[in-house]
Amino acid sequence: MRATTLHDLKDIRFTEVPDPVIEAPTDAIVKITASCICGSDLWNYRGDNTITPGMTIGHECLGIVEEVGSSVTSFRPGDFVIVPFCHCDNTCPHCLAGVQSACTHVGFTMSGQAEYTRVTQAEGTLYKVPGDPGAELMPSLLSLTDVMATGWHAAVAAGVRKGGTAVVVGDGAVGLCGVIAASVMGAEKVIAMSRHADRQKLAMEFGATHIVATRGEEGEAEVLELTDGVGADAVLECVGTGQAMNTAFSVARPGAMVGFVGAPHGVTLPVRQMFVKNVGLAGGMAPVRRYLDELLPLVLDGRIDPGRVFDMTLPLESVADGYRAMDERTAIKVFLQP
Amino acid sequence: MRATTLHDLKDIRFTEVPDPVIEAPTDAIVKITASCICGSDLWNYRGDNTITPGMTIGHECLGIVEEVGSSVTSFRPGDFVIVPFCHCDNTCPHCLAGVQSACTHVGFTMSGQAEYTRVTQAEGTLYKVPGDPGAELMPSLLSLTDVMATGWHAAVAAGVRKGGTAVVVGDGAVGLCGVIAASVMGAEKVIAMSRHADRQKLAMEFGATHIVATRGEEGEAEVLELTDGVGADAVLECVGTGQAMNTAFSVARPGAMVGFVGAPHGVTLPVRQMFVKNVGLAGGMAPVRRYLDELLPLVLDGRIDPGRVFDMTLPLESVADGYRAMDERTAIKVFLQP
Structure with a gap:
């Protein structure tokens, strides 16, 4: 063949x-x-x-x-x-x-x-x-x-709940499917972190309520502002890089879960931060x-x-x-x- | 004063x-x-x-x-x-x-x-x-x-459930309180990993149903055998060292959570293993x-x-x-x- x-x-x-x-x-x-x-x-x-x-x-x-x-x-x-x-x-x-x-x-x-x-x-x-x-x-x-099952898994692992706030880190196909999942599961705020106009547009059509177009500390500050300084109830990490993972933990509110589905490459988990903030990590291969x-x-x-x-x-x-x-x-x- | x-x-x-x-x-x-x-x-x-x-x-x-x-x-x-x-x-x-x-x-x-x-x-x-x-x-x-609240937090974070299997890594006061917590929450098998006779005895009196006295790969194999080769439904990591954390992830069944409450010292989380096994980590300061x-x-x-x-x-x-x-x-x- x-x-x-x-x-x-x-x-x-x-x-x-x-x-x-x-x-x-x-x-x-x-x-x-x-x-x-x-x-x-x-x-x-x-x-x-x-x-x-x-x-x-x-x-x-x-x-x-x-x-x-x-x-x-x-x-x-x-x-x-x-x-x-x-x-x-x-x-x-x-x-x-x-x-x-x-x-x-x-x-x-x-x-x-x-x-x-x-x-x-x-x-x-x-x-x-x-x-x-x-x-x-x-x-x-x-x-x-x-991808759709993987985005869904991220939302399940992150514990997305009706009425809560979900942040999706990553605007690839999995991240966009994560937006769909968070929206279907009833999150009231779905914040998509995306720097690309075409992906931002699709994210909004898929149910995102807010777009954060900046990255790193700037993006994290923007998410914190959108969540009244509290942080997100659920975070979908849909990339698999160290930077994406760090952002995910930074925007998660204490007690929240980060759902991760991107095969990790160059990721060192911030175990001290996880301990102090009580932010967990779950997920994996869907x-x-x-x-x-x-x-x-x-x-x-x-x-x-x-x-x-x-x-x-x-x-x-x-x-x-x-x-x-x-x-x-x-x-x-x-x-x-x- | x-x-x-x-x-x-x-x-x-x-x-x-x-x-x-x-x-x-x-x-x-x-x-x-x-x-x-x-x-x-x-x-x-x-x-x-x-x-x-x-x-x-x-x-x-x-x-x-x-x-x-x-x-x-x-x-x-x-x-x-x-x-x-x-x-x-x-x-x-x-x-x-x-x-x-x-x-x-x-x-x-x-x-x-x-x-x-x-x-x-x-x-x-x-x-x-x-x-x-x-x-x-x-x-x-x-x-x-x-310590009692911390052991309880480990059990909550690990998602101990009625009828399930819980492994407690660590036989310090927190680990022993974790045994109490897992037992009160209704775990059917509570496996305490302990090498000290006095602590083993107390663990059994606190509700442990099994003791694993070996460490490292040997101990992990023993837990696997006690759980029909499947691994534990919930793991309480009550030490905070790299070795304890590795054991925790090794004995957790796919889809399980490790609840951690020991302030991490020298811990590098096995993110690849977490991804492949879908084993999560939650908890932190109680x-x-x-x-x-x-x-x-x-x-x-x-x-x-x-x-x-x-x-x-x-x-x-x-x-x-x-x-x-x-x-x-x-x-x-x-x-x-x-």
């Missing part, structure tokens, strides 16, 4: 690789009908993680079941499915506790920007989409494989499968439209242009069509 | 110092009838914090109100009061949110091991003990000024005042007896012997009588 592969720093190609095959009876092969590029793919692209030349990349996709292993009984070829980026059996104690991202059989989509991908633990991982959703719903359905029962109806009913985070659509073979656009921040998130 | 003072590394004296006086209309002076030595006093004693020669020390005490400032209306000379180690107005937004330890007017007991101490924000800080509790209740009442409505009746009704953490009683003037005993771990906690 043809797949997106990474060869070196910023060297993304669309090349021929071996077809994925059923390796275990719990596997399924999905023919990808839509995929996209994630902010976390950029960590690889920029060389922040180790690159194995020729490695396939991409973990957000949906499509049609092509083939299933012998122990997969709930899905069959032809089913249209959402593929959560982290695979899970959905039966182990961690899954039953709602932490499918720490499943004892956890796996990951390894060739999401390709023609096909192998899904491990297909019985627990895959999620059938009922009916025949139109093309216009595809971006939002695709967002459920990662247990996507857990939230689909809740999120899919919101998408199908048109109550949320997270697909709007995609502001560029490219044919899959032009995937390298998509990485460049996201790396240079000329696109928020790139939708790829086969 | 005579007070305990610290002069240099491990140089504790009982000396003459100026009497504390009302400095603000919100102050009160309390004549101390019982006090004690805290594990966190040892950080100073051992030189882990900066020592100002001659500084008074001690922050756990109770006694009789001697004098009040002009704006203190709920207390008058002669009242028998508990003095929470952290002072608060109990009216600011942080206090109202239950984080009295981050009160906008926060203060601390500065001469707790002395004849008198000044209490700031007395109206919000002090807590009257009803009736005429006998001498045998004094140790437990004294524990409410810090909002003692918040818990007194709940804890005092438990003591007065005899449902809990945290005063048993005191295994040595000394006259206040022999305070230096008490520090030595706690430093050498020949005493769990030392009760001081004027």
Whole structure:
């Protein structure tokens, strides 16, 4: 098949690789009908993680079941499915506790920007989409494989509550989905920290009530002012850098939680500040499968439209242009069509 | 008055110092009838914090109100009061949110091991003990000024729930009070990590169902075995060192919270592990005042007896012997009588 592969720093190609095959009876092969590029793919692209030349990349996709292993009984070829980026059996104690991202059989989509991908633990991982959703719903359905579920997880971990104040640090696709989550959960003030006009606009349309366009101490002071000097009841840290984390802890009111979902890079947690302020940290890799029962109806009913985070659509073979656009921040998130 | 003072590394004296006086209309002076030595006093004693020669020390005490400032209306000379180690107005937004330890007017007991101490924000800080509790209740009442409330805070922050599993890391007075808290909150398994026979015995009497006497990887493996390979639902980190924190995160099941209450010393939080396992951290300096409505009746009704953490009683003037005993771990906690 043809797949997106990474060869070196910023060297993304669309090349021929071996077809994925059923390796275990719990596997399924999905023919990808839509995929996209994630902010976390950029960590690889920029060389922040180790690159194995020729490695396939991409973990957000949906499509049609092509083939299933012998122990997969709930899905069959032809089913249209959402593929959560982290695979899970959905039966182990961690899954039953709602932490499918720490499943004892956890796996990951390894060739999401390709023609096909192998899904491990297909019985627990895959999620059938009922009916025949139109093309216009595809971006939002695709967002459920990662970013929308991840933004939702940040809000859950931060303990967003009806009537409270939520601050979202980060205006990438996850941060914008975090704005949706905080708004749906009933936060009265949703403060989006964003420096980019197009993202600010989308944040407001997604339910943000205030925008803070400054960063660092200036931005923190602005949030404090917006919260009557008290700080925010809940903070969604949707970046994963040290600076974002510091801002998150600074704007949190004593007793609040910071919900974090960005894979941490160069983060040293301010444990003394956490102790003195009683500000906690929770979250981590999103247990996507857990939230689909809740999120899919919101998408199908048109109550949320997270697909709007995609502001560029490219044919899959032009995937390298998509990485460049996201790396240079000329696109928020790139939708790829086969 | 005579007070305990610290002069240099491990140089504790009982000396003459100026009497504390009302400095603000919100102050009160309390004549101390019982006090004690805290594990966190040892950080100073051992030189882990900066020592100002001659500084008074001690922050756990109770006694009789001697004098009040002009704006203190709920207390008058002669009242028998508990003095929470952290002072608060109990009216600011942080206090109202239950984080009295981050009160906008926060203060601390500065001469707790002395004849008198000044209490700031007395109206919000002090807590009257009803009736005429006998001498045998004094140790437990004294524990409410810090360690019992702190152990309780660890359990609250860790989210201990009825029927769940709680691990308590640390067998100091706070850890032992954490065992009481987890037990009262209904945890079905309460696993105390303790290497000392006397503390193990007390932990069992306080409600621990299991003791893990090993440390590091060996201890972690033992906890994992006791929790069917899943890990603990709630972890109380009651030490404040890097090793204790690492153990706490290792024994927590994915999705669990670590409640921490030991002032962190040399702690680097394992943010990657937290992310991958979805294990959160909450807690900090205990909002003692918040818990007194709940804890005092438990003591007065005899449902809990945290005063048993005191295994040595000394006259206040022999305070230096008490520090030595706690430093050498020949005493769990030392009760001081004027």
